[in-house]
């Protein structure tokens with residue numbers, strides 16, 4: 001049987017909101033991290049914006065597209081251990097959405113950014129102004145998150161070695177492999193390719 005002339009393009013792995021959320025979070029976190037010389041509007045504004053993004057992502061985790069939903073990617077302990085066992089042997093399966101190890105990292109990053117923003121906000125209150133443990137919590141959490149982001153990026157590069165699993169490209173375009181080209185009604189497919197150079 002002949003293939004239908006028009007195929008619907010595949011839905012993206014990551015919907016627009018997830019992609020917007022991700023790169024906005026990177027920008028907000030980076031801005032707050034960079035502007036610490038004077039803890040002013042840029043630092044606090046970017047920090048609060050990061051927290052607002054995380055809050056919106058949590059809501060999206062319940063109502064968003066299937067791959068964005070927590071119920072579809074947060075692993076149980078057994079699933080996580082099984083995946084880690086395969087990962088250590090270099091035999092991990094490729095997942096359409098987040099893999100179980102990536103999911104744990106993602107949960108950590110969401111919680112850590114929230115903790116950073118809450119501790120930062122606490123530092124602006126009279127009750128905690130200059131409080132040493134809140135300051136330490138804020139800066140240690142930032143250091144821990146920056147270290148986790150390094151691991152996160154390395155893990156994404158490692159996972160991208162599988163053919164057709166371009167994780168970073170997917171977070172930009174939404175697709176893990178190029179979407180199927182829509183055959184144009186004007187394109188003839190029966191002409192032999194030209195060998196002229």
Ligand code: HEM
Nearest residue numbers: 018022026029097098099102106109149153156167168171
């Ligand atoms: C401040 C820095 C970063 C933070 C806080 C962060 C956080 C996150 C979060 C929360 C997700 C889950 C997305 C979702 O499901 O909504 C995610 C996924 C992802 N991030 Fe980042 N990220 C950071 C930097 C980066 C950078 C620099 C890259 C690439 C160069 C990157 C590549 C990715 C990719 C490819 C995924 C999808 C992973 C998968 O397919 O399982 N991230 N990141």
Ligand code: HEM
Nearest residue numbers: 032033036039044047048050116117120121123135139142
């Ligand atoms: C979520 C992203 C955030 C990041 C990456 C971040 C990062 C940092 C870093 C690295 C420092 C240490 C500066 C230094 O000691 O030189 C710092 C300090 C501080 N941050 Fe944030 N921050 C964030 C959010 C916030 C928010 C939302 C607020 C408050 C509205 C805030 C308020 C403060 C204050 C008051 C200090 C000074 C603490 C001190 O005196 O040691 N931060 N932040």
